Amino acid sequence: MKVSTKGRYAIRLMIDIGIQSNGYVRLKDVARRQEISIKYLEQIVGLLQKAGLLLSSRGAHGGYRLSKDPYDYNMGEILKATEGSLSPVSCLEDEVNNCLRYNICSTIKFWQGLNDVINEYLDNHTLGELMEIEKNLKEKNIDYSI
Amino acid sequence: MKVSTKGRYAIRLMIDIGIQSNGYVRLKDVARRQEISIKYLEQIVGLLQKAGLLLSSRGAHGGYRLSKDPYDYNMGEILKATEGSLSPVSCLEDEVNNCLRYNICSTIKFWQGLNDVINEYLDNHTLGELMEIEKNLKEKNIDYSI
DNA sequence: TGATTTCCTAGTAAACCCATAGTATAATCA
DNA sequence: TGATTATACTATGGGTTTACTAGGAAATCA
DSSP, rough: OOOOOHHHHHHHHHHHHHSSSSSBBOOOHHHHHHTTOHHHHHHHHHHHHHTTEEEEEEEOOEEEEEESGGGGGGGGHHHHHOOOOOSOOOOGGOOOOOOOGGGOSSHHHHHHHHHHHHHHHTTOHHHHHHEEEEHHHHHHHHHHHO | OOOOHHHHHHHHHHHHHSSSSOOBOOOHHHHHTTTHHHHHHHHHHHHHHHSSEEEEETTTTTTESSSSSSGGOHHHHHHHHHHHHOSSSGGOOOOOOOOTTTGGGGGGGHHHHHHHHHHHHHOOHHHHHHHHHHHHHHHHHHHHOO
16 A cells, blocks of 8 residues: 555655746756656656656756646646556456456445545645645745754 | 555455354355465465454364454454555654655655545444445345346 | 364565666757 | 757666465364
8 A cells, every 4th residue: 555656756856846936947956856866757757747747848958847837736646647546456447347256346335435535635635735835844944044 | 555465355354254153264165255265365364363353263163253343343453454554655654764854854744644534434444334235245146146 | 083274484476666777869059 | 060968768677575375283173
């Protein structure tokens, strides 16, 4: 029941890019600030871009930027783009429903319920909210250091 | 974010044992009904027994039975016994909190919230409820076959 | 004693995670 | 144009976990 590094790093990357809100943000800078290998970030960012969550620009002064307002991203879409399906059991995935016991399964409703509460939570939290927290955290740290 | 077969099989096993409510239930029979390898079930049942969720009796006419009323089991304890921690990120596990970024992490509250909704759901559903569903499902299947 | 059933530990093939590496492609600037 | 910068794509590998399989010891009962 763990979210992999891909999903967790994706969220930190999105927050980081969102906060540097002027123009395109270089992956190199994200990697430095977040202490994540740039090569690994490249893979993660590729997934986010394919899902339309980020826009890219190649070459000098290139980088990545958000494709929409931070409050228009919900955390579910970011995680789904990087983690794939978030359902707790594979029987709930529409594409491949290969369980022979599906019709005689007394637990499917239970798992569906779990899936629902997870998705409801993730869909009701936005990137904008997390960016706010990050901003507040940064301000606090500056205050303490004075 | 997947529950492994251990957790899923454990639930089916507990339902199965709970429904055969007279005396000890042999693993051999559970394996046959649930179409799960008996050797694999042995390992799972060991975890459940260590957690005090099942009582065992060795030798001929031995087997396993529930240690308390079905409605006194919540699904969280069954899953935790077999899956280990259910928290979506390891930073939330009390024992080993080894993340150096903990104090400057803006996402920890988000993950804590997800952890909370998952645990709330699991702790508010009982084995007894799932046994009811299983019983209803069996009755229906019998009706159809007439 | 012999049949039955749990208990314990080891082994293993496959899948997945978490990167690292190298090369190709594209945009920019001097 | 040629050098530089940065993304894009694909392959590879070590380590861990998953999902079993296997063998035999220990306990219980007829």
